[in-house]
Amino acid sequence: MSKYVGQSLKRVEDPRFIQGKGKYVANLSLPGMGYMAIKRSPYAHATINSIDASEALALDGVIAVFTGEDLLADGIGPLPCGWQVPDLKIPVQNAIATEKVRHVGDRVAVVVAESPYIAADALDLIDVDYDPLPAVTDAKAAAQDGAPLVHDEIENNVSYVWELGTKDEYEAALNDSDHVIELDLINQRLIATAMEPRACVAQWNSFTEDMTLWTTSQNPNLIRVVMSAFTLQVPEHKLRVISPDVGGGFGSKLPHYPEEILVPWAARKLDMPIKWVSTRSEAAVSDTQGRDHVTTAKMAFNNDGKITGIGVETWANNGAYLSLVAPLIPTAFYITLLSGLYKVPAVYGKAIGTLSHTVWVDAYRGAGRPEASYLLERLVMMAAQKLGMDGMEFRRLNAIPADEFPYQTPVALSYDSGNYAGLFDKAEELAGYADLLQERDAARAEGRVVGIGIAGCIEASGPAPSAVAGALGGVTGFWEAGTIRLHPTGKVTVLTGSHTHGQGHETTFAQIVADELGIPPEDIDIVHGDTAVITNGMGTYGSRSASVGGSALVVAARKVRDKAIKLAAHQLEAAEEDMVFNQETGDIYVNGAPDRATSIGAMAFAAYTAHNLPEGMEPGMEEDAYYDPANFTYPNSAHIAMVEVDKDTGETKILKYIAVDDVGNVINPMIVEAQISGGIAQGVGQALWENTVYDADGQLLSGTLLDYAVPRADGFPDFKIDRTITPSPHNPLGVKGVGEMGTIASTPTIANAVMDALEPMGISHLDIPLTAQKLHGAMQGTAVSAD
């Protein structure tokens, strides 16, 4: 029964944003504040011979310059890795490099000055003497003999090797099946580009020895633990981490960053508040980047259209250092999803995680799952083509049947629920697929280069059952915490360990709690992002907020409700099991005697006056919950697009885009659809435009928004978005998560559409991004050879 869940309530967070009152970290100003700027390496690989800061220190307004030696002298620890696969080799990363720099943007010194302008001036006056060394930037090249080592102690630059699956069965499938397709592909590196650049402000109280850090993080509670235990080592109860309004994350604000150490460290050292705000160019060489896989993939299938095996060997570029959960992404978030929506008896994958002289890589929207979906759906399209089968038919034929859930894959996961054939049916219908095919053929007959792409994708969301995560390498638990505080006057404060940086939790979480307590959302406040207030939390990533964070609130709210019911039974002198709770109104009454009634609000008041409580009941009306999910959830999708490639320019225009997603139950349809449309745009960016380019020396050539093609409004048509719903049985809300599905699905959808357009020219595969230049070149090449 729900009154608010399922409604498109307008967002309560919006009034502040539309009036320029967002509380972003960069907006914070404290009296007597100093400004930090960071001297970064211009080389991808070099030894540091000496650092001379004398000129910088002489500049008026410069307060201090610190180097890595100062940091080590103060006992500040290296950044830890929070996902430890077996035999993981973790390179040492200090917040400031000493002796060697390992990527362009590596930190060599920091300046603190009276203004940001002076701090920036001072950077130019620091004289660093380097000896440049050869660099390697490619995931696979890094592991070849003779490649320059990123860290001397890590042989061949290989940090980890991870295998999963039924290798013998897979090899048998390759041998015994009618067909095998082998595809070498690159999943290119991306720059997340949340529109708000990262920022930190720190304030030290030298009397109480309390540190407060404001930081642009997706998971402030987690950052606090890591800082206390490993890096800054301020005791956890003396460290407050606040992430107020955060302007987008997409994974890039998940890791613990060196600046989160440097700013509070300097604030304590200088006993003054300090602020650092990243520039966009700085973000390009310091924010964690995404993807960057070099893969050989194989799919075996028979003449009847059934897939018999799929396998990969993937070289995953982790950059120069391991970021917080970097090893998770090409392993447990990738190889486990290789069979997607399909019933594939043999699945096997091997990932080789390498280090290179590039910026570090960590989660980026989808994280591992887009890489799996992309290669799978490319192979599926090629297999269908080879058999002369319609792509939709081929997918439906291989889809896991609706009556086989829960479905145990050959690679560890057990899918929760779904109706994948139904999903394809709905997408087909919404797209008018048959007409679309005719339209395409008619356009082709006119000489136009038009194609249709389909992708069916799955995601493992809502990380994670803590024990499973632990077995796969996770260092922490992956529960979520929540608190429901029902005040004496019947108003509610909700504390959540999830963090909203665009997702709209202040609205949707209030909807959830409103339905549990029978209290309207306007009487419920959602508080997040401050460790001094929030009991505990794991934060927001992996589309986990609703399924894990929301579920924690359901559990806590039900405890509150149960207490109110128990108290009502006592005061109305009825048996507890005779009490009825009206979830729409919050009224509590005796079954069959509606005049013997009270309400949850009245019971809150009574719980705090505590004049008449049942024996053993504590006063107050506040409950906590730690919710550890029973399983991942598995959102799934079928997307279809029609594109036209301009013959003369190579430019791709998306003519139609249709998305059908099953994200389980929907809390706020308006917000869910917007998560999908935002996700689609990001995935299209990867398919068509975005690319992170390093030259052979390790210089980043796409370091500004002039060179890195973030999608603009004119790159898209109006998306047609709809859904199917199969509730997840694993959480009380029946939700599956929506944050990443659009991104995961749209990259293969668009790539397949473009490849379908080029198919008549005999072009079967090109690596993404399918830029105008690349497509133009490919079409020219074909035209020449065809002549």
Place this chain on the structure above:
Amino acid sequence: MKVSITVNGKAYTKDVEPRTLLTDFVREHIGLTGTNIGCDTSQCGACTVHMDGMAVKACTVLAVQADGSDVTTIEGLASGGELHPMQNAFWNEHGLQCGYCTPGMIMSSVKLVENNPDITEDEIRHGLEGNICRCTGYQNIIRSIQAGAAAMGGGD
């Protein structure tokens, strides 16, 4: 250098370094932090304000260039306690997620529509060339601007 700039109807005279950007002037010197900074190459449009009736990227204007000008920032768009129709439209149509691009989006949109009251979807998409949003996929931004245009009196 002394500059005098009217911001949201209020006159400010400040002593600034010649290199001070208008973004820094409004954010740091007079404390109006609604104008966001999203890049350093004039690409993102998060910093868009109105200067003498035109939408400009405040990160691309020096405070001294704005000397004597009349500037409106996102904080000055609502009047008399009433949200501007474009602000309301962004709220109603869910035209924002993280909100970071939003001040710039709204300021750009207002001028797009003022200059072209019957603006089409295509014209909106091209008109937003200088404003980047990473969250929304633009879908609801377009709907917001269409609704805002209707509320501002165009389209009929």
